[in-house]
Amino acid sequence: xxxxxxxxxxxxxxxxxxxxxxxxxxxxxxxxxxxxxxxxxxxxxxxxxxxxxxxxxxxxxxxxxxxxxxxxxxxxxxxxxxxxxxxxxxxxxxxxxxxxxxxxxxxxxxxxxxxxxxxxxxxxxxxxxxxxxxxxxxxxxxxxxxxxxxxxxxxxxxxxxxxxxxxxxxxxxxxxxxxxxxxxxxxxxxxxxxxxxxxxxxxxxxxxxxxxxxxxxxxxxxxxxxxxxxxxxxxxxxxxxxxxxxxxxxxxxxxxxxxxxxxxxxxxxxxxxxxxxxxxxxxxxxxxxxxxxxxxxxxxxxxxxxxxxxxxxxxxxxxxxxxxxxxxxxxxxxxxxxxxxxxxxxxxxxxxxxxxxxxxxxxxxxxxxxxxxxxxxxxxxxxxxxxxxxxx
Amino acid sequence: xxxxxxxxxxxxxxxxxxxxxxxxxxxxxxxxxxxxxxxxxxxxxxxxxxxxxxxxxxxxxxxxxxxxxxxxxxxxxxxxxxxxxxxxxxxxxxxx
Amino acid sequence: xxxxxxxxxxxxxxxxxxxxxxxxxxxxxxxxxxxxxxxxxxxxxxxxxxxxxxxxxxxxxxxxxxxxxxxxxxxxxxxxxxxxxxxxxxxxxxxxxxxxxxxxxxxxxxxxxxxxxxxxxxxxxxxxxxxxxxxxxxxxxxxxxxxxxxxxxxxxxxxxxxxxxxxxxxxxxxxxxxxxxxxxxxxxxxxxxxxxxxxxxxxxxxxxxxxxxxxxxxxxxxxxxxxxxxxxxxxxxxxxxxxxxxxxxxxxxxxxxxxxxxxxxxxxxxxxxxxxxxxxxxxxxxxxxxxxxxxxxxxxxxxxxxxxxxxxxxxxxxxx
Numbered sequence: 001x002x003x004x005x006x007x008x009x010x011x012x013x014x015x016x017x018x019x020x021x022x023x024x025x026x027x028x029x030x031x032x033x034x035x036x037x038x039x040x041x042x043x044x045x046x047x048x049x050x051x052x053x054x055x056x057x058x059x060x061x062x063x064x065x066x067x068x069x070x071x072x073x074x075x076x077x078x079x080x081x082x083x084x085x086x087x088x089x090x091x092x093x094x095x096x097x098x099x100x101x102x103x104x105x106x107x108x109x110x111x112x113x114x115x116x117x118x119x120x121x122x123x124x125x126x127x128x129x130x131x132x133x134x135x136x137x138x139x140x141x142x143x144x145x146x147x148x149x150x151x152x153x154x155x156x157x158x159x160x161x162x163x164x165x166x167x168x169x170x171x172x173x174x175x176x177x178x179x180x181x182x183x184x185x186x187x188x189x190x191x192x193x194x195x196x197x198x199x200x201x202x203x204x205x206x207x208x209x210x211x212x213x214x215x216x217x218x219x220x221x222x223x224x225x226x227x228x229x230x231x232x233x234x235x236x237x238x239x240x241x242x243x244x245x246x247x248x249x250x251x252x253x254x255x256x257x258x259x260x261x262x263x264x265x266x267x268x269x270x271x272x273x274x275x276x277x278x279x280x281x282x283x284x285x286x287x288x289x290x291x292x293x294x295x296x297x298x299x300x301x302x303x304x305x306x307x308x309x310x311x312x313x314x315x316x317x318x319x320x321x322x323x324x325x326x327x328x329x330x331x332x333x334x335x336x337x338x339x340x341x342x343x344x345x346x347x348x349x350x351x352x353x354x355x356x357x358x359x360x361x362x363x364x365x366x367x368x369x370x371x372x373x374x375x376x377x378x379x380x381x382x383x384x385x386x387x388x389x390x391x392x
Numbered sequence: 393x394x395x396x397x398x399x400x401x402x403x404x405x406x407x408x409x410x411x412x413x414x415x416x417x418x419x420x421x422x423x424x425x426x427x428x429x430x431x432x433x434x435x436x437x438x439x440x441x442x443x444x445x446x447x448x449x450x451x452x453x454x455x456x457x458x459x460x461x462x463x464x465x466x467x468x469x470x471x472x473x474x475x476x477x478x479x480x481x482x483x484x485x486x487x488x
Numbered sequence: 489x490x491x492x493x494x495x496x497x498x499x500x501x502x503x504x505x506x507x508x509x510x511x512x513x514x515x516x517x518x519x520x521x522x523x524x525x526x527x528x529x530x531x532x533x534x535x536x537x538x539x540x541x542x543x544x545x546x547x548x549x550x551x552x553x554x555x556x557x558x559x560x561x562x563x564x565x566x567x568x569x570x571x572x573x574x575x576x577x578x579x580x581x582x583x584x585x586x587x588x589x590x591x592x593x594x595x596x597x598x599x600x601x602x603x604x605x606x607x608x609x610x611x612x613x614x615x616x617x618x619x620x621x622x623x624x625x626x627x628x629x630x631x632x633x634x635x636x637x638x639x640x641x642x643x644x645x646x647x648x649x650x651x652x653x654x655x656x657x658x659x660x661x662x663x664x665x666x667x668x669x670x671x672x673x674x675x676x677x678x679x680x681x682x683x684x685x686x687x688x689x690x691x692x693x694x695x696x697x698x699x700x701x702x703x704x705x706x707x708x709x710x711x712x713x714x715x716x717x718x719x720x721x722x723x724x725x726x727x728x729x730x731x732x733x734x735x736x737x738x739x740x741x742x743x744x745x746x747x748x749x750x751x752x753x754x755x756x757x758x759x760x761x762x763x764x765x766x767x768x769x770x771x772x773x774x775x776x777x778x779x780x781x782x783x784x785x786x787x788x789x790x791x792x793x794x795x796x797x798x799x800x801x802x803x804x805x806x807x808x
Binding site: 071073 | 536553559
């Protein structure tokens with residue numbers, strides 16, 4: 001029976017992973033995601049979960065140990081942020097290339113330089129091309145739901161790819177929210193036991209991680225890319241199953257009051273809910289605006305995006321990371337690219353907001369949309385702008 | 393899987409470049425590498441098996457009479473067997 | 489020569505005939521490491537999972553679509569053989585406990601070269617050994633980063649010329665002494681630590697068998713002669729290993745629960761280091777005084793080992 005519990009979202013992430021009957025956890029602490037492995041180790045220590053918790057000595061070893069455990073057929077889970085993600089960076093493309101369904105909770109935190117423990121998306125954006133499925137959660141409920149969905153998606157025979165669930169550091173990880181938790185029986189019904197495509201065991205000998213010569217490399221990359229692109233079909237199917245069993249709906253891009261909207265705002269992660277409040281305020285001021293909440297980052301939902309922006313004059317894309325010296329910020333660049341060939345594409349405004357934990361307010365969004373509504377189709381001077389910089 | 397043509401088309405590449413045919417490097421005959429090969433003076437051979445133990449390729453095995461002989465499909469001609477054979481039953485001669 | 493004296497006891501028919509490391513691999517002619525890996529696999533048997541760091545062995549043995557391995561095998565990256573191994577060991581443990589895999593003991597064995605163990609892999613190795621996983625780690629030490637072209641590693645011996653610390657007009661090869669990783673492993677309280685060499689095949693295989701039986705972290709450091717990198721004729725691979733042992737440059741010993749024991753019959757007096765140095769091109773630049781310095785330090789290190797053999801007690805004896 002589903003229960004409604006109020007708890008810190010990081011703890012909830014751990015509880016959700018435990019409900020999935022994971023076999024091995026290998027994680028290294030790093031603020032702000034530390035509470036996830038800490039709470040998991042409590043769950044294991046109390047015997048509520050039969051799993052091996054490996055207190056690895058670095059994040060590189062964390063993801064490596066997850067590879068090893070997944071390769072023998074165990075269901076694995078890890079969590080990290082920022083510098084930790086970069087330290088395991090060498091192994092990131094290898095996990096997806098080896099088709100190991102590792103699930104990772106990413107407590108998004110700014111990349112160092114200067115060191116910061118606070119939230120932005122620079123960590124996950126630096127790993128865009130690593131071949132992982134990437135989901136973004138707006139609130140605690142989505143974190144819980146997405147973690148349970150993640151194992152089913154990743155382990156599906158037509159997918160077999162690692163997956164990361166992004167939850168904003170501190171903004172989500174350390175916030176207490178009420179969440180609905182399915183019970184063990186309901187999760188077992190949704191999520192069957194892991195049946196690996198291949199595993200390391202002398203009864204069925206396999207060599208994993210062989211060397212790829214140039215004559216085969218293009219073909220292997222094509223196969224990997226196709227697998228990630230095709231995983232969207234499986235994700236949509238599993239989201240439908242989730243809705244049928246639990247009543248909560250998930251879409252690659254969730255629209256909020258977008259009917260007839262002239263200006264659309266696009267956000268990812270915890271700022272979705274702040275943006276919703278801003279849209280409500282804008283409607284009070286009779287401004288035609290709507291919100292698109294991007295939940296599926298990889299594989300990128302080009303089709304859904306094109307449909308979602310039809311009819312809008314302006315699309316204001318809110319990034320939370322800088323692509324230094326780039327033509328646009330990460331999400332802005334992706335969206336411009338996806339919409340380039342559309343005949344009636346909206347004007348795209350790319351704002352970078354909330355870097356290094358800088359607070360993103362309802363007022364900020366209201367200001368951005370009002371400016372966009374006034375500007376019409378006039379192209380902004382810069383391709384992208386870091387919002388709210390003192391002195392600019 | 394055995395009837396896939398090499399180089400494979402992208403649809404046929406094994407997921408993760410996994411290889412399900414243990415020991416199939418045997419399809420690659422490293423014997424073509426060598427510049428010298430072992431020849432045997434069997435009367436001197438005491439069938440101790442030392443050459444079999446010390447061959448890096450593991451290509452030495454016993455024939456029907458129990459003498460240890462290198463499989464020339466894989467023998468790289470390193471000369472370890474000849475050097476270590478203490479009765480001197482093996483000599484290396486130039487290939488070709 | 490003890491290997492031949494005892495050979496009638498350990499007739500080849502007692503050694504597993506199965507070649508778990510199949511021929512057709514692309515190792516150089518006379519590769520000592522390939523031989524050592526082949527022998528290790530014979531000692532391990534089929535209920536083993538091998539975790540291999542990037543290096544010579546990984547590259548020559550598993551080029552898609554072929555594999556020389558007849559044991560389950562995984563390669564992930566360069567520094568993480570021990571951490572992937574930790575995951576394999578933990579995974580096998582929990583899956584067996586939960587009844588998801590057959591109820592049979594499977595040994596996880598991580599292997600890596602000196603690069604992947606002594607230098608870039610040291611962190612992962614230290615972590616894995618400290619955590620006490622049921623994992624055997626075997627380092628195949630060919631004394632340089634051979635796969636990338638003979639660059640200096642922490643395990644390169646004093647005076648050896650490598651491509652990143654070469655002998656030249658102003659330099660005489662490596663100035664630092666070889667990093668003693670077996671000692672580092674003893675300091676991690678690993679229940680079984682041993683050094684081995686393929687030139688003493690039965691000693692190597694017995695040590696692997698012994699380590700396999702221990703349900704905890706174990707470490708074997710295997711000297712592997714590289715004719716290409718050491719610049720010697722491939723037929724001398726076995727002889728070079730034998731000389732390394734007989735001169736005291738690489739003594740063969742094991743440490744069981746803190747008790748040191750030299751495991752092969754050593755000559756009455758150590759052979760001069762010059763015998764070892766003169767057959768290898770990587771040492772050919774060494775002047776007489778440099779060989780003398782090398783000789784002195786070898787004697788010193790060997791005596792340090794003898795002290796430990798003679799004086800140290802097994803840890804279990806020290807409980808009171």
